[in-house]
Amino acid sequence: NTLAILVWYFGKHGFSHNSSGLAGLYFNCPALGVVSDKSWKVIRHPSFYHTRGIQPNYRLAESNVGFDARQNIEGWEKKEYNDAGWLQAIEKGCPPVKPWGKLVERPVPLFKNCGLSHYVKTEKEGNRIIGYLPADIHVTPYIKLKARTGLLIDMRTDDYIMDLNTACASVRTEYITREGEQEFETFAWMNGHKVIYTVPEGVEVLDLKYRETGYNTDFTGYFLCEDTFYNTLWEKARRTVYVNMRDNFSDCPERERGQWWGDLTNEIAQIHYGFDTRALMLAEKAIRNLVDWQRSDGTMFAPVPAGNWYDELPQQIMASTGYYGCWDYFMYTGDSSLIRYIYPAIKKYIAVWKLDENNLVMHRKGEWDWADWGDNIDNKLLDNAWYTLLLKGAAGMARICGDEATASAYEQTMEKIRIAVNRHCRTGALYRSPGYKGLTDDRANAMMILSGIADSSCYESIAALLNNEMRASPYMERYVLEALCVMKKYDIAMKRMKTRYAPMVSAPFSTLWELWNYRPETNSNGTYNHGWSGGPMIILSKYIAGIAPETPGYSTYRIWPNECGMKEINCRVSTIKGDILFYMNNSESWKKEYRLSSPPGTTAILRLPGNCARYKIKVNGRTIVAFDETPVRDIEGCRIIRRDKEYFYLAIDPGYWVIEGI
Template identity: 45%
Template sequence: MKKLMLIGMLLSSTAFGFDFKADWNAKWIGLTEDSAVNTWLAYRTGVELDSVPKEVIANIACDSKYWLWINGEMAVFEGQLKRGPNSKDTYYDPVDIAPYLKRGENTIAILVWHFGKHGFSHNNSGKAGLIFDTQLFRSDSSWKVIKHPAFGMTGQKHPNFRLPESNVLFDARKDMGDWTAPAFDDTAWQNAVELGTPPCRPWGRLAKRQIPQWLDSGLRKYEKVSKKANKDGSTTVTGKLPYNCHVTPYIKLKSKPGKTIDIRSDNYIVTGNACVRSEYITKNGNQDFETPAWINGHHIHYKIPKGVEVLEVRYRETGYDADVVGMFECENERLNELWQKSFRTLYVTMRDTYFDCPDRERAQWWGDMVNEMGEAFYVFDAVKGPMLAKKGIYELAKWQRDDKVLYSPVPAGVSKPDNRKMKKKDGSWYKELPRQMLASVGWYGFWYYYWYTGDQQTIVDVYPHVRDYLSLWKLGADGLVIHRTGDWDWTDWGKHKDVPVVENAWLYLALKAAVEMAQLSGNTADIADYQASMKSIEANFNKTFWDGKQYRSAAHKGLTDDRGNAMAVVAGLAKSKYYPAIQQVLKQEYNASPYMEKYVLESLFMMGDADQAVERILKRFAKMIDAPISTLYENFGGGEDRANHGTINHAWSGGGLTMMHQYIAGVQPTSPAFKTYSIRPQMGSLKHIRTKVPTQFGTIELELNKTESGVLAMNLNSPKETTATVALPLTEKMNTLTVNGNVVWAGGAKKNCPAGCRFQGVTDNRVRIELAAGKWAIELK
């Protein structure tokens, strides 16, 4: 398959981050009849071209997904982003179709899947339609359209209400043959009905797709195929996938007509919730079928009725198109395994948006997304990687409610007031989770995005929405936050949550980020109010919550909360003299979910106890590391019952990956986008670390080795136009630092630095040097 070009995908920003195309010449086209749930429409047109320009941009939109063939060749496999950029509008895809066109007659064929219902990742417009606009030809009433007769509805079970997708039923007896081929006769199809020119209802304005088209593997063989006879006479054929991934299963077979084949993954039922599956009803003879609806898991199960001969099974992997640049390895294989599983969990929770899980919900819960962003900046290339985060930031801002409340997941169905009262499970959402929203707009959310990308315009654009949301948070007479319940008073999974401690820390971090964002965006008049609130929390936090041994609010009745004690450190509210007591708390308490465990681990590194942090990582994630799967569970469940663990692929569980890069290897930016960065490793008892970190300037490559004789050797390849500050830990016996063979420091005195190296001194028991771009070999002994 030809690889599609990225069109206009750089981290620039127009029209509040969304490029709304205004000059549409094409028409929305479809059928006059109402659009039912799970409607599939086929479109065709022909166009005569005297010549083909080097570039032909087709601007394509539909509700909800499309597949494009040009001259019988697949050009786009599952195009269109789930709707939408806000509660009223829709995305469109810019696609360069020039590689597929030819002089003379050309045939365009498009299959559109209209979900026809809301979900926690999609706002249903209520109408199936397509628009296709190029400088050479465009959609209008001359196009042909038909409701595809082979697609239909399966019986129970249907996907749970969070998913806008339906199961796929394809009855090959009703298929239209090779309808995407140029030679196909479409004269019996009806002419399309013109439904309007953008912007028009119900699709609204059309915003340019902000992320790449999917990476497409083509059809692949399974790692292993096995068969199992069933009591009803059927056979289950199982294909083993190399890891948990997004796939569209394929089967080639020979059969008599009317046999039903069920296709599903081992992730089909998750915590009692049905996900997406497919049914294929056979025609007579040799045939093949690839379901268009992606599913995920480690195994694909085909239930084959008696009398069907399976000739071949394969799968196509698709996923977010970004280059995997980052890596981490050390001599502890369990940490390495956790990194790999964290990476796999991250990647399988990326597509139209970040989401919590790829099976049960596919929803952009922002608490999860904050953790995901932190990981992604250390894994994926610095161009395509951040695009998904940027898209999510603008979506969160533009879905803000009229009462200034921010909420997620978005996109989602727009909830009608009567549905809220009746609590209908219709795929709509409107509820605020206050602590998650503070995390989203705060230090580890919006500001973290800026710090790792340098994308100032996004912060300028979304800052007014941050300011409006923070205006809803008030301090009480005690100088601390007045508890905000929101619509779902959720702090974390699990027990023993000391909400006042956690909530004040989250607000403090949000205010800290707001100061920086106000400064960056030129809204300096707002800073004084933020700082006044921060000072109030600083003045009252410790005297209210610190009891001499731990942080604990007066009304808290449960066990001491590891989350609250960790967040006090992470927010910078805990005094350093409290650290030993807090470390003791974190040796005893294990209440945080994998979501909040990331911040517990971070607090240990911030307190300088790498060994305790690594010990806790390995203890808390032990079952996940040992599990015979490639991804991480949702919860720290007890026993072997999968239900106790939640999903087997949950986004919020991968925070350990960030810790390995940011603290164990010690690589983090000290100015936006790694223009300057620090290397401050906390190896603890580890002897060997090798890591790569992607930046806009190139890849940071770092290797650290500690020998038995007490020598710490470091090799660094620092990208062009960057400056690294290195702070290496000293032991009592260390007294000499060499850089590229030059003695820079010895016997407590500065010596001769090579070009590009500047000695900065010894502070906090670390020797510090500044290094220009280039390759550096450093030895501390």
């Protein structure tokens, strides 16, 4: 047998790559007698070249690919090929010596490879042929052609240049023809809704295809209701997350490909509802990356792993390491081993922050003092919310690690901040930090709710603010909508969602935008596929369908649907315990129906509205509640655990259940 390997060396840093500085290949399989040593032959492939003109922007580790078919080494991968003219490989030692460093086992699946497929359709415009893709996906374009020698073909996507700015360029491929019939597929993945081939005269195109690749997970989750607006929005949010998943999460797949943790906090919250559990492996990898790159002074930065970025965005790091970041991931997975791994780093990071003489959080600018896009941002008020949530998540982590004293100290600090913010920042039933001159910030007031700093006496005023002020970017919009749901203002949340996302839902894209005012005619005002934009997916699955873990890892979970006028909700969530399937139908005036398939090893807490029935509630055909004063009775596997003025709460064992209110 002969082993022949083509190795791609990036040779430069990027936002998701720290270059070793030297090309190399290492493997070690002594059981088969196959190791990477000096017995190997090596040559630099002469067909690949550096393109001229516009290059990928500095954030990308990848370069453009140029391939000159006239220089190709025909049959180099075949056993009979004569490699006598190649050089002997040079041994560089065994890991962890440089350039290898410490090796880490790949923690995520190999990429999904969907094979070559024909485009949805193709159109010819002058010397360009446009291949339409089924969605915004990762592709490697393919072409089969007949030509004379020396003609250059360009391959790129519609997403190649952002904001008419070549400094934001993504990747493209050039192919120089040889004589005769030939075919070529680039190794450089790119993304978009269209692949654009620029083909000169003298080339006869015989076939065009593309190969979709991506993170290896399936689209198992769903949310469906009778309003196609929300269905479309949910699906576009999932598409947006998926196009930002590969060997790391990213904020956008063309301009940066970097793990910005503000985006990632939202993305991880979405993968629990959209994909199978293989997606969790990418999230765990990202969390470990973050703490592994912690600096000696305790600060953290993102994106990592990176070779040309070192700047901390303090509020993004607090978001990622706190209650809505790492702790939220733990609630969905129950992975306490990960908590024990990351807790020392988070404890060290918390110590970087200080309170002032009024017990308010002292603002830290980091290297990039960024809270959100837009205007009227109450930065210091947000500091207090994010730090409180950081402490809340860390207190839970401390208890898992047996550090009760630190957990108690964190909770005492949270209480100090709560008292201080209400004393120094509360104006009536709204919040503004001392010295802040802008309009009252919708984002910061939403975060007062989520952090627990604001109590229920503020709900009506803050809800009114969020009903009228819409300044949060798509990144912070997730938290605004979530705050409305926490206050049980579901109708306002759904109305705001529809108002803000209407242009994105109606746009001819499969993904959601970075900003609210993307301009498709010039591909400007941000990207059209930004990872932070999918907050509605969380809201619809977690609060409207109402599915979320009550205890870590879904041992106990809630289904607390909030209908918001909807007659039907159909939802599926893949968990580490198995799939949850939930269906609600109240289209008949005289009956409400709920169907639940609950996986083994779980207890579901189903919340039913008090008006779900006029006469009785039946479970699998048996009456458990009758409104003629008949005593409540449980049945095997289903019991009423409490009842208040608004709701019934049923504890339900694994299996398939039909609950009817008639």
